[in-house]
Amino acid sequence: MKRKIRFGAGILIAFLLFAIAGVVYYILLGQWHTAAYAAGNSNTVNIYKMSESGEETTVEPVGTVIRGSKVTRYIHNITSDGVTYYKVKSDAYPGEKDLYMAESSLAGTVSATVQETEVFVRTPATIYESAEGPDIASFAPKGTKLEITGHDTLLDNGYIDMYKVRYQNADGKEAEGYVYGKYMTGTQEEADKPYNEHGEYDTAAGDGFRFELYGGEAKDLDFYPYERTSIEGNEFCRYARAMYLNAVAAISPDEYIKIIKESGCNAVVVDIKDGMLTYQSEVAKELSPTSYKGAYASMDDMKASMEKLKESGVYLIGRIVTFNDTSYAADHPKDCIKYGNSKSWPSAYSRNVWEYNVKLAQEAVREFGFNEIQFDYVRFPESTYEMSKSGNADFRNKYKETKSQAVQNFCFYAADQLREVDAYISIDVFGESAYSYVTAYGQYWTAISNIADAISAMPYTDHFSGDRPWEDPYGSVKRWAKRAQKQQERLQDPAVARTWITGYNTPHWAPNIDYTEGKLKAQIKALEKCGLDGGFIPWNALSDLYKYREYQGIWHE
Numbered sequence: 285m286k287r288k289i290r291f292g293a294g295i296l297i298a299f300l301l302f303a304i305a306g307v308v309y310y311i312l313l314g315q316w317h318t319a320a321y322a323a324g325n326s327n328t329v330n331i332y333k334m335s336e337s338g339e340e341t342t343v344e345p346v347g348t349v350i351r352g353s354k355v356t357r358y359i360h361n362i363t364s365d366g367v368t369y370y371k372v373k374s375d376a377y378p379g380e381k382d383l384y385m386a387e388s389s390l391a392g393t394v395s396a397t398v399q400e401t402e403v404f405v406r407t408p409a410t411i412y413e414s415a416e417g418p419d420i421a422s423f424a425p426k427g428t429k430l431e432i433t434g435h436d437t438l439l440d441n442g443y444i445d446m447y448k449v450r451y452q453n454a455d456g457k458e459a460e461g462y463v464y465g466k467y468m469t470g471t472q473e474e475a476d477k478p479y480n481e482h483g484e485y486d487t488a489a490g491d492g493f494r495f496e497l498y499g500g501e502a503k504d505l506d507f508y509p510y511e512r513t514s515i516e517g518n519e520f521c522r523y524a525r526a527m528y529l530n531a532v533a534a535i536s537p538d539e540y541i542k543i544i545k546e547s548g549c550n551a552v553v554v555d556i557k558d559g560m561l562t563y564q565s566e567v568a569k570e571l572s573p574t575s576y577k578g579a580y581a582s583m584d585d586m587k588a589s590m591e592k593l594k595e596s597g598v599y600l601i602g603r604i605v606t607f608n609d610t611s612y613a614a615d616h617p618k619d620c621i622k623y624g625n626s627k628s629w630p631s632a633y634s635r636n637v638w639e640y641n642v643k644l645a646q647e648a649v650r651e652f653g654f655n656e657i658q659f660d661y662v663r664f665p666e667s668t669y670e671m672s673k674s675g676n677a678d679f680r681n682k683y684k685e686t687k688s689q690a691v692q693n694f695c696f697y698a699a700d701q702l703r704e705v706d707a708y709i710s711i712d713v714f715g716e717s718a719y720s721y722v723t724a725y726g727q728y729w730t731a732i733s734n735i736a737d738a739i740s741a742m743p744y745t746d747h748f749s750g751d752r753p754w755e756d757p758y759g760s761v762k763r764w765a766k767r768a769q770k771q772q773e774r775l776q777d778p779a780v781a782r783t784w785i786t787g788y789n790t791p792h793w794a795p796n797i798d799y800t801e802g803k804l805k806a807q808i809k810a811l812e813k814c815g816l817d818g819g820f821i822p823w824n825a826l827s828d829l830y831k832y833r834e835y836q837g838i839w840h841e
Contacts, residue, residue: 320357320372320390322349323397326470327442331377332369332384334362343369346383349376351442352397357390394438403430403447403468404475407506408689410697411461415446418642418701420635421461422453423683423693426506427476430468433460454682464700466511479508482776484730493721498672500686502722505731509777510699512737515706518655520737521599524782524819525839526551528603531562531580533827535589541596543832547839551599553658553821554590556648557641558605562586567643575611583651590652601710602654606641606694607632608661621665622678629665631680632690632726642701649707656708658740659698662691662727663714669724687726695735710738710782715747718768729771732779738818739779741768745807746791754790754797758806761785765814772815780818783811787822787831801835808838 322329328348335342341364349355356373362384363369369384377383391397404427411422415436424430434448444465453459469475478485488502514520527549533540534554543549555562561579563586568576593600607630613620617627619634630637645657664679664687671677685693699709717727718741733739743764745754753760765783772778785807789795797803808820822838824831 316359317356317373320355320392321394321397322351322353322355322385323389323391323399324351325398325400327351329385329389329442331372331374332386333382334364334369334384343367343384346380347377349374349385350440352394352438353442355385355390357385361387398435398438398444400470401432403432403449403463403465403470404428404472405430405463405467406469406475407467407508408693408696409463409467410693410700411449411451411463412446413461415448415462418639418646418697418704420639420697421459422451423635424451424463425683425685427472429472430463435465436462467696478503479506482507482774484774484776487774488730491720491722497669497722497724498687499668499722499724499726499728500688502688502728502731504686505688505692505728507730507734507775509775510696510735512777513703515703515708518706518708520708520780521551521655522780522818524551524599524601524738524821525549525841526553526601526782526819526821527832527839528553528787528821528824528827529555530558530825530827531555531560534562535581535585537589537592539829540827540832541592543829543836544596544598544839547836548841549598549836549839551601551819551821552593553601553603554593554654556602556604556657557609557644558603558660559608559610561611565644565647567640567647571640571643572609572612572615574614575609578611587652590654594653599656600652600654601656601658602645602648602652603658603660604641604645604648605661606659607637607663608665609637612637612640619680621671621680623671623674623676632662632664632687632694633679633681633683633685635682638694638697642698645698645702645707646705649702649705654707656710656737657698657702658710658712658738660712662694662711662732663723663725664691666725668726672724686722687724688722688728688731691726692728692731692735695732699735699737708737709735710740710779711736712740712742712784715741715743715764715768717741718743718764718771720771729768730774730778733772733781734775734778736779738782740782740784740821742784742823743768744784744792744823745786746793754786757786757799757803758810760810761807762810762814765811765816769815781811781816782818783816783820784823785811785820787824787835788826788828799831799835801837804835804838 358371360371368387405424413419413421430449435444437445446462484507491502564579613628620627717729722728745760790797
């Protein structure tokens, strides 16, 4: 028994000696290795090859690897010009030998691969209270320097989804919040520079009007292309033959569904909020009790109706009237424009109003499966020019934005937050926004088309000036559409132009022209003739079944 023990101990000692010898051998050959991660202050990290001639070592860059990617780090290293480089192996360069990375570019953990300590705001950015959810902490205008105190997700492309940053709040005190990394850049120079690769800034700088409209200057807006991502399982409707359903129609959709199935209509715009809430929203219950109390239907009724519409195969768009909301105004007068004794229009400057409408949008997507949210009334009131000119209006402009900046910045915020719930965004605009100036109420076509997935203008034939333009729907719409298309062509990647058309008898104040199928088809033809080929939505405030049946041929493919 004792001999067996001694024999076993001998084997163990021999094994240990063999292992130690192996380690020493690997160290001497520089083959001892460990896992490491590519680290740096940008999304890519340099990788090199070395060549030695006598005592001289030459460092030759051969490419980059994505920050956060895993590499094998060997103990073998070379020092050149005071920098130590370690031999590495990377899956990005299969079969390549003798690759090296700087010691400072290698980290032991993924979280340690992010090395930047400050960022600069390239595109005006919302500062969020946390890395999750739409709650707003503050706002950082273009050119702002922010100190990095952390980050959330390192994306597969090496960029950061959201940075945790330190900023100075409105009270002059330091606070922390989160910003989207996609709006940040590494230098002050890059942050201050306007985007102009397609001549967007040059064109905007040349736009103007014969007198000050108080909406701001186009050159102060942001034209850096917004990255619109396709959503898995939610295909964007690039050509919408759409029907509009108000709250009453939305809750009783059966007869409309018959028309949808018979006609080939492929999209439906459903009111979520237009003065009245369509359903008893839990978001409204918390943030606008007046709206909640006045809701038309229950959450269950809304859910049952939306399921019917989805089963019919249509692409579902939820419409939210944003900054024209007397119910919210009754609950939150401090968020509203103050002009004389009036506080009835929630200000587009107010971040509380932003949050309410976007939380309502997110709830609708989660609860009812909307593919897209369409925000209407993304603007200041039509009387803004007079209010601004008087100097007696308090617009609640906390962050010193122009009106057009506030409108565009809301679009950025809403687009980002809808992507968080896998939905698309469209923005309604007045037909006037297709003209080459910033409107008094803050709408400027290219600033909005640059961000939204779809831009839906409202060139109603009885809204044009001239001699009874509603009698010539083709000519009236064509003249407008030529201007709108010119605005689209200013951008590298404009939104899809999906246009509201006149779907009611005209003129609206004294109807005497019956808008039948032919007059609607004339408008559609004019749009497509000018290149506005994203589809159409007939506006009929009553969602009049008789009218829809009368011109249902417009929805045929």
